[in-house]
Amino acid sequence: MRITDLEKTIGKFCLKVDDLYIEPGKIHGIVGPNGCGKTVFLKTAAGILKPDKGSIDYEGLTSREITMMFQRPYLMDTSVYQNLIYPLTIRKIKPDEAEVDRMLEKVGLLGQKKQYAKSLSSGERQKLSFLRALIFHPKLIMVDETLSNLDPESEELFEEMILEVQKKEPVTWLIVNHQLDHINQICYQIHHMEKGRFLKS
Known part of the structure; x- marks a missing residue:
């Protein structure tokens, strides 16, 4: 993905991005102080916010192949299962029930499969949001602080699941996180922001 004169x-x-290239198939970290524009950048790159000017070249990716995870996950008034398969439903893809169960079991939510999603704890909501972003196998995943404030386990x-995805079929990740040790551990490249601009490394 190349972003020019944005x-x-x-x-x-004011967010200003003169020229930024996000190498595909890699994990990219975005760091910077509060208020520097990290979330505005992600929302603009994801197509949630419309830029005032400039261009974003997704290099062939469509909106159906892009997803964004928010710090406070949005859950619908239905079950954990229905929330999880929603990306498949809107894309008219039949869920692989074995894969659904495997994913839920991986994060310890299989027992809550039929539970009302909004009754989950904050940590469980983040886990569900994470699975929901992965289930339709997107090519570009943007993560806005979703991985922050988690318990160490x-x-x-x-981290293990992100690296697992990368081993099987690498996708492009844009991860905003204040925990530099986490960012340094899994990211291929780190992009620094200050006052709405990316600093040249």
Whole structure:
């Protein structure tokens, strides 16, 4: 993905990206102080926010192959299972029940498969959100602080699952996280932001 001459103004904040190339099939970290524009950048790159100017070349990817995970997962008023398979439902893909169960078991949610999703704890919600982002095998996954504030066991599990995905069929990741040790451990490249701009490394 190449981003050129991108600008997005929200109130007094202005995001400016002159030229940024995100190498495909790699894990990229985005770091920077609070308010520097990390979330605005992800939302713009994901197509949630429309840029005021500039271009984003997805190099052949379509919106059906891109997903974004938010710090506070949005869950629908239905079961864990229905929330998980929602990306498949809207793409008219029949769920592989064995894979669904395997994913839920991996994060310890198989027993809550029929449970009302909004009754889950915050950590369980993040796990469900993470699985939901993976289930349709996207090519570009953007993660906005979803991996922050996790207990060490869950953080290790998420890292393991990300690396597992990369071994099988590498996808492009854009991960915003304040925990530099986590970012340094799994990312191929780290992009630093300050005041709405990317610093040249």
